[in-house]
Amino acid sequence: MNTIWALAKIVVLEMIRRKDFYVLFILTVLLTGMAGSVNLFNDHSIVRYLKEICLLLIWVASLVIAITCTARQIPMEREQRTIFPLLAKPVTRAQFLLGKFLGCWVATGLALLVFYLFFGVVSASREQHWPVLNYLQAGFLHWLMLGIVIAATLLGSIVFAAPSSNGTICFVCVAGILLLGRHLNKVALGLAEPLQSLLYGIYFVIPHLELFDVRDLITHNWDLIPGGVMALAILYAATYTAFLLTAAWLVFRRRPLN
Amino acid sequence: METLTIDNLRVEYRSRAVGDPVKTAVRGLNLRVAQGEVFGFLGPNGAGKTSTMNVLLGFVPPTSGTARLFGVDVREPIARQRIGYLPEQTYYYKFLTAEELLRFYAEIFQIPKAERTQRIDAVLKLVELDHARTRQIKTYSKGMQQRAGLAQALINNPDLLILDEPTSGLDPIGRMKVREIIQRLKSEGKTVFFSSHELGEVETVCDRIAILHQGELKTEGRVSDLLRQHGANLEQIFLKIIGHPLQP
Ligand SMILES: Nc1ncnc2c1ncn2[C@@H]1O[C@H](COP(=O)(O)OP(=O)(O)OP(=O)(O)O)[C@@H](O)[C@H]1O
Ligand SMILES: [Mg+2]
Numbered sequence: 001m002n003t004i005w006a007l008a009k010i011v012v013l014e015m016i017r018r019k020d021f022y023v024l025f026i027l028t029v030l031l032t033g034m035a036g037s038v039n040l041f042n043d044h045s046i047v048r049y050l051k052e053i054c055l056l057l058i059w060v061a062s063l064v065i066a067i068t069c070t071a072r073q074i075p076m077e078r079e080q081r082t083i084f085p086l087l088a089k090p091v092t093r094a095q096f097l098l099g100k101f102l103g104c105w106v107a108t109g110l111a112l113l114v115f116y117l118f119f120g121v122v123s124a125s126r127e128q129h130w131p132v133l134n135y136l137q138a139g140f141l142h143w144l145m146l147g148i149v150i151a152a153t154l155l156g157s158i159v160f161a162a163p164s165s166n167g168t169i170c171f172v173c174v175a176g177i178l179l180l181g182r183h184l185n186k187v188a189l190g191l192a193e194p195l196q197s198l199l200y201g202i203y204f205v206i207p208h209l210e211l212f213d214v215r216d217l218i219t220h221n222w223d224l225i226p227g228g229v230m231a232l233a234i235l236y237a238a239t240y241t242a243f244l245l246t247a248a249w250l251v252f253r254r255r256p257l258n
Numbered sequence: 259m260e261t262l263t264i265d266n267l268r269v270e271y272r273s274r275a276v277g278d279p280v281k282t283a284v285r286g287l288n289l290r291v292a293q294g295e296v297f298g299f300l301g302p303n304g305a306g307k308t309s310t311m312n313v314l315l316g317f318v319p320p321t322s323g324t325a326r327l328f329g330v331d332v333r334e335p336i337a338r339q340r341i342g343y344l345p346e347q348t349y350y351y352k353f354l355t356a357e358e359l360l361r362f363y364a365e366i367f368q369i370p371k372a373e374r375t376q377r378i379d380a381v382l383k384l385v386e387l388d389h390a391r392t393r394q395i396k397t398y399s400k401g402m403q404q405r406a407g408l409a410q411a412l413i414n415n416p417d418l419l420i421l422d423e424p425t426s427g428l429d430p431i432g433r434m435k436v437r438e439i440i441q442r443l444k445s446e447g448k449t450v451f452f453s454s455h456e457l458g459e460v461e462t463v464c465d466r467i468a469i470l471h472q473g474e475l476k477t478e479g480r481v482s483d484l485l486r487q488h489g490a491n492l493e494q495i496f497l498k499i500i501g502h503p504l505q506p
Binding site: 003013086257 | 319414
């Protein structure tokens with residue numbers, strides 16, 4: 001565990017010292033600010049619209065951070081040859097992967113925290129109440145979802161050689177699932193047989209990331225999600241993450257390093 | 259007791275493209291290094307030195323044969339607890355300072371917190387990077403990076419050092435320092451296994467050497483014995499053994 005944590009800290013430190021996160025954050029702030037400034041009519045619904053835009057930006061930015069940060073980890077270790085002195089120490093390949101996973105997950109978690117704090121400031125400037133618990137639930141589910149994405153990207157970075165193609169593939173898959181995932185079964189109904197089963201198969205196998213998207217919880221100030229459902233969500237995310245990490249380990253375990 | 263044992267080692271690289279020939283980097287290598295020895299692993303470019311080390315460190319699985327460190331098969335990660343390794347090309351996490359890098363590796367070796375700072379101070383002093391310890395590694399010169407590499411290889415106070423061309427890229431003073439460090443480690447009873455193209459240096463610090471050529475072991479023995487047998491210096495012996503025509 002110490003080893004895994006030591007590895008994770010390096011990843012977090014890397015993100016803090018790189019510029020990407022700051023650029024995305026400033027971009028989000030600017031875009032939200034622009035969206036806020038077109039609020040000429042001071043209409044009540046405009047607040048909701050502003051919150052929706054800000055949340056959408058946060059979702060996109062968090063996916064970009066999670067995927068780019070994860071996709072470059074192992075290719076960089078190999079390209080810069082830092083993996084050699086590292087794995088020459090008593091580190092197993094499983095610890096290496098877990099450390100990278102944990103580091104990326106914690107790093108994106110920290111980024112998420114900054115983003116949601118900004119969102120809190122934005123909405124507090126327009127509204128007088130602060131549903132902190134709603135924020136926490138939505139942010140936590142968002143973070144769980146990113147765990148699955150990070151595990152998938154880590155697997156991708158071992159399977160696909162080029163980091164950029166892996167990043168693109170992951171981004172397209174994740175966006176596809178988020179936008180279309182819940183409709184696949186309905187689409188399948190309208191198809192002819194071999195395709196229908198195939199699409200149904202995909203529908204049942206993919207992680208339904210869209211389930212973790214509870215932005216309405218904060219834009220519409222809905223009631224909190226019950227504890228049982230939260231527990232199920234944690235279990236669901238943990239299962240997929242564990243499955244993807246195991247797959248990554250199986251591929252990486254015996255791979256020659258040069 | 260043998261620190262390093264290699265039996266019948268064969269290393270092949272299979273390329274991904276179908277139909278490409280398999281490249282054999284090491285064939286039938288047998289080697290034994292005893293505790294406390296300084297062992298020079300020589301051979302021309304492409305002889306298979308780095309490939310052999312890659313097996314010792316578990317980066318590449320042996321195609322056949324076995325390799326052991328302290329009697330433990332190199333496939334077990336625990337075999338690497340008591341070794342220090344300096345890779346052929348050294349690039350470290352550029353966004354870290356030397357101190358942070360060493361702290362990270364010290365954590366990986368699970369060196370107790372109380373000892374950690376002390377160890378880090380000691381190795382930084384040894385490689386003379388004390389003045390630059392809080393600077394990011396990307397601001398280092400090549401020789402400084404090489405010395406940071408040596409520092410990380412020594413962080414766990416290893417009993418066996420595996421160094422792949424430790425003096426490449428160093429100035430004459432740097433080379434001398436590395437020689438001094440190797441000799442000092444020897445006097446502490448440590449084993450050093452290193453590859454080098456600097457034969458003069460090898461002659462002064464090594465107890466024994468092996469010469470590899472095209473993946474095969476050509477010669478192995480005590481430096482003093484070899485010099486006496488051939489009545490020549492190490493460079494001449496080397497050239498003769500790899501079949502290079504001697505200059506008149
Ligand atoms: N990843 C690889 N794939 C295919 N062939 C390789 C690979 N790595 C090394 N080789 C080949 O194996 C042989 C031995 O290479 P190795 O790096 O072990 O030599 P070396 O003795 O370390 O040489 P040098 O003194 O130049 O460092 C060479 O012919 C090299 O081309
Ligand atoms: Mg080499």
